[in-house]
Amino acid sequence: MRVRAQVVISGLVQGVFFRAYTQKEAQALGLSGWVRNLPDGRVEAAFEGEKTAVNEMIAWCWEGSPSAKVSKVDVSWEKPEALRGFEVRR
Numbered sequence: 001m002r003v004r005a006q007v008v009i010s011g012l013v014q015g016v017f018f019r020a021y022t023q024k025e026a027q028a029l030g031l032s033g034w035v036r037n038l039p040d041g042r043v044e045a046a047f048e049g050e051k052t053a054v055n056e057m058i059a060w061c062w063e064g065s066p067s068a069k070v071s072k073v074d075v076s077w078e079k080p081e082a083l084r085g086f087e088v089r090r
Contacts, residue, residue, distance in 0.1 A: 005048075011070040021068075031047050035089065
């Protein structure tokens, strides 16, 4: 079943290559979507794909890039939008 998760990650997640690692992991899991920095220091992402892969991606977000220090991961489930590819948004 295809699902979509909107995720906001808090902690030390900017300036530590979090977006690049997120893109690489999402692509490895066959997910589509996007990731971007927020002005308040958090990172926001949308992951779309098979439910098991999306759940794996959410679990990965708690670890993040090697230098990241994640303190919180908020997840909301939304209707899939048939996104294609995975992009880092600026």
